[in-house]
Amino acid sequence: MRTGIHLANAAALLFVGLGAAGVAHAQPAEPTEPSPSAGPSAGPSAEAPAPKTIIEADGTYAVGTDILPGTYNSGGPVDGVACYWKRTAGEDLVDNAMTKKPQTVRIEVTDTSFTTSHCQTWVLADCGTACPPPPPPPGPGALFGDLRRFLGPNQFAIPIP
Numbered sequence: 001m002r003t004g005i006h007l008a009n010a011a012a013l014l015f016v017g018l019g020a021a022g023v024a025h026a027q028p029a030e031p032t033e034p035s036p037s038a039g040p041s042a043g044p045s046a047e048a049p050a051p052k053t054i055i056e057a058d059g060t061y062a063v064g065t066d067i068l069p070g071t072y073n074s075g076g077p078v079d080g081v082a083c084y085w086k087r088t089a090g091e092d093l094v095d096n097a098m099t100k101k102p103q104t105v106r107i108e109v110t111d112t113s114f115t116t117s118h119c120q121t122w123v124l125a126d127c128g129t130a131c132p133p134p135p136p137p138p139g140p141g142a143l144f145g146d147l148r149r150f151l152g153p154n155q156f157a158i159p160i161p
Contacts, residue, residue, distance in 0.1 A: 055067060058119075064109070067114060074120050077099070085117070
């Protein structure tokens with residue numbers, strides 16, 4: 001009887017934990033495009049500015065035109081809200097995240113745009129496109145390991161009559 005109660009408690013904790021640990025994939029409202037710098041208007045003979053290696057404002061940036069591809073780091077969100085970013089290749093979503101933690105994003109040459117909202121400044125890492133890929137986010141298996149450590153190793157054992 002006592003094992004049944006422990007098993008029921010473990011199952012309840014598992015379902016509550018899975019619900020609370022869900023991944024946020026909501027996309028906030030589209031941010032505005034970055035505004036061009038307020039300077040003298042360039043004539044037809046002026047060259048286009050070089051792509052940036054620092055992203056300081058919310059917006060959608062064209063890879064190769066507005067920003068260089070490579071590995072970028074951000075300190076996380078600003079103003080206590082979640083930092084949202086997304087990478088796209090044409091119409092396809094390549095990767096995205098909404099988080100309150102510092103972020104590392106590898107923007108590939110094949111990406112067409114990078115969108116950021118409510119994130120601290122993104123800075124291109126010194127290794128650029130040669131950086132190793134960032135580690136994947138923890139999956140549901142990490143939750144099971146945490147639950148097992150919390151409840152103890154014998155909580156999931158089936159009693160032998």
